[in-house]
Amino acid sequence: FDVAAIPQEVALEAPGRGYQWLRYMLYTVGYIWRMFGVSWKALAILTLVMLSVSAFAVYGISRLAMPAPWSAFVALAFTWNSAVYSQMPLFRDFSKAPFILVTVFLLARSVKKRLAWKEYIITAALIGVVAGAGMGFRTDMLILVPLSILVLFTCRLQPARYLPAFRFMAAISLILAFLFASYPVFIAHTSASFETGHDFLLGFSSRCNQEMGTLVPASYEKQYLSHDTYTAWSTMASAHHGITMNPVELQQALKSEHGGLAEMVESYVRALISIFPADLLTRAYAAVLRCTVGLGSSEVPPAFLFESTGLLFVLCGLLLVAATDMWLAWQILLMLCLFCGYTSLQFGLRHAFHTSFVPYWFGCFTLYHLFLFIRNRRRSGETLLNFSGAFPYVRRALLWLVISFLAFYVPLTAARWVQHAQVAQLLDSYLSAPRVPIQHRIIRNWAGKTLIVPERRYSCRTCEPYPPFPPFRQRVLVARFKESPEPLNLDIDYEWSKPGVALGGPIWSYTSPGIPTNGVDVFFPVYQTVACDEWSRFAGLIMPDEQADLFHGFEEVEDIGALKFLLILTVPRNREAFAPSMKLHFPLPFHPPVHYPWPLDPYLYQNDEDILRQLKAGDVQSAEDLVLESLQKFPGSIHYRALLAQVYFQAFRDDEAWAVVDALLEECPEEYALYQRLDMVFNALKGAQGQYEGWKRIVETRVGDKCAEAYLSRVAAATGTP
Known part of the structure; x- marks a missing residue:
């Protein structure tokens, strides 16, 4: 350049x-x-x-x-x-x-x-x-x-x-x-210290747990997505509903720098630490365990021998040092725990790749001293199996091992005792919160699976150019299931206008293995933006067809503020199957890592870029073909049907376009997500004039549609049109 x-x-x-x-x-x-x-x-x-x-x-x-x-x-x-x-x-x-x-x-x-x-x-x-x-x-x-x-x-x-x-x-x-x-x-x-806390919260995502591979999950997920918007909205929602901040604290925080984000993140982090102290410690241990086997594979032979056996070589190396110098062994262990354990704050390849030398270092250290021992024995004429005088070294190493084990085990046990009591209170808050049943409909063959859609939606309102706090609406839903012979395979699905509000992803409804659940209730929060320059909606739960037959219905929590903490929670009807804390998975040879439901399945990515590109280029026929193809894959999608209406409008096939719009309005009357999506369609066609003409036509054909009247009044005021 x-x-x-x-x-x-x-x-x-x-x-x-x-x-x-x-x-x-x-x-x-x-x-x-x-x-x-x-x-x-x-x-x-x-x-x-x-x-x-x-x-x-x-x-x-x-x-x-x-x-x-x-x-x-x-x-x-x-x-x-x-x-x-x-x-x-x-x-x-x-x-x-x-x-x-x-x-x-x-x-x-x-x-x-x-x-x-x-x-x-x-x-x-x-x-x-x-x-x-x-x-x-x-x-x-x-x-x-x-x-x-x-x-x-x-x-x-x-x-x-x-x-x-x-x-x-x-x-x-x-x-x-x-x-x-x-x-x-x-x-x-x-x-902007709040961003440090925000990054810390991102580290609790299931994606980070997946990359670690040494964590057995609990019956909850704190952050099922590694997504800035989801994490920010979780902290805001917790403050807004009085879960992490009382109303007086919140109002004071909103007047501070950055709109109170620092205070909201700080209160959320404090609540998380107070409820889940054992998980924080377990995550740090798990990060160290993962680093002992490395995060990748080396091209230099025979380095691969140290990767699957890294944990064993680390233990052997530390015991060799402890046999002669216990303090030095503790110093090495301390450095290992600190510089590998801190990566648990947001574990991932890009954050921990520099620790990849650990298994090679301990492997070579152990083998070098083993060869040195053999060489010295041969030079001195002693047999390799002559261990006279070795007892003091063995005793010192074993003493070091016992003390070190207790140094890890005792704090973790104490933290679990505290956490289990806190999680029991959290569980009670969810079970005692008032709930109302919601009707649902089932859409088959949604990306080859079944989509279950709750019928009750957000009531209509106009969007906010500069949305007040919070910039979203939220619900906590409950999906009820009969007992499944296999773990539930669930995806939360969203439709959206930009990746910043794309909150779809897999969730893991984990319960203790080998214990009957008698069915489960899965609590999960859903969000919807209220800003005018973006659009999103919770589309429903995706699951395999055979598990859809186990679905028992949706419910909605009436008072979110009654909950102790916002998360995805799987509650088995047999409480003994509930897992109240995470556990360690040791990376030993022939012991594969824990696999979370990650990465996202391709169908959760809303691949509409080609459609928008064709519309921008004026190739409406190609755009129509792509939209119809997408509707074959996602039947009933509001987003793709709105795009189809936009294609028809742009092709001057107004009758077909209005037929699509009218069908959507009949299906989802007075639903905020639909009206905001149509407003974006009208704006994409002719700007403010398109919005005025579109809403005027809807008001004239749908007498008494208060939501359409509100959108028409807003655009009329903005354009000065009577």
Whole structure:
């Protein structure tokens, strides 16, 4: 790209908040482009530099415990791991790896060597500089500050007076160096701290659980989607209904910066932690377990041997260290838990790929010391099976193992005791909430399955150009089922105008295996936007035909505020089948990971881009063919029938278009979603004039249609038309 092609009069704007967080990354890319020209290929140089620094950092971490050949193998296996090289095109995510791995190297060096107090403080400052510089590439680096301070506090130093004071000075040095190096980025980040909490909540999605593969689910899903809108609306709805904030707190929050988002997210996070403390701890353990086997496969043979057996090698490696130095083994375990466990905040390949060296490191460490033991035995002339003098080492290792096990087990057991009591109250709030039955209709052959649609809908109102709080309507529905011989395969389906409000996805109605349920009630919230520039509707529940026969009916919770927390909840009629907390799934050989109902099935993606493209190009015949094809796949769809009406209008086949519109109005009288969708059709045809003409015709033909009259009054006022 030739920068001379940029017009001189182009308007320059200050970078938005999101770009301010990437300040150093943008500067670095700018310097690369200044030297090599503006092109995506030039960024390959920067990516290779990042990869090289990451590989050398892994090599350095390995050299602290192994000779050069073994360390080189670990670095190569890491470099050629699919989890690593698959992230290289995603520069924003990949760029954090060298900063994190260099930080780990500096900490590992501090753990391995007894540093003098001056070197200790300098190392702490270096860690602060590295983390601060990395903050301008990825704000994940912020979490490294408390983790690094915690590890540094455990380091053994050379004897000196005032060692506690030096430890305190090291922590202060790290923080000051971090603030100095990251100052412009850190200031921008603190102005929108609610986004950190928002990202934390995204980590509870079933998609993150799927990528982890080491979590057995409970009978609820906190976030069935990894979707910004769904997460934001969940926090808003909880505050709006008085679940996480009382009305006075909410009104005060709405007057604050960012419309109270920070306060709403904070209250939601507090509620989540208070109800599900065991799940938070279990997720952290599960992330560590997953990292012990890696997130991808390496192209370097025989690295694959360490991937399926990673957990066993980690355990063996730690026991080898504990046999001679229990404190050092605990320090290594602490680093492993901190730097792998923090990825549970939002686990995913792009957030945890830098941990892919872990199974190779522990595998090579264990084998190296095994070979070293064999070699030393042969040189000394002793037999391999002569274990005289080994008892103190074995006793020390076993003692370390018992204490470490208790350090993990006791907090988790205590947290589960608290959580089970909280979840019991949550369950009671759902079961005692008043419900009303809702009629439903069944649409067969919806994407090859059955769609069950609740008949009761949102009453009509005009959309809001600048919607008040909250910018959506919400319901909590209950789907009742008879007992199923197989786990229910359910999808929540939405129709929508833009991906930002596409909230469809699979849900897992999990119950304890091997225990009869006697049927289940599945509670789930649904949302509908009220903004004028977007449209969405809950279309219904999708399920296989054979499970549709088990469907017993819909109900709706009358008072959402009576619920203790908003989530998807599966309640078996046999309470013994209810799973009140998540559990760990150990990644052992021949023990496949837990598979969640993820990713989304293709039919949940509303592929209407080709139709809209053909309409924009004026090819109404191709657009009509595509719409009719979609209606074959999704019979009865409001969205595609509205598109069909738009096609007919654009082809000047008004009679056919109005026949489609009239049929929709008869089917869904006074339903907000339909009227808002028709308003968008009229606007797409002729703008405000099209809206006026369309609603005027409906008002004239449907006498007493209050919703159509409201839309007509609004567009008449906007256009000045009498």
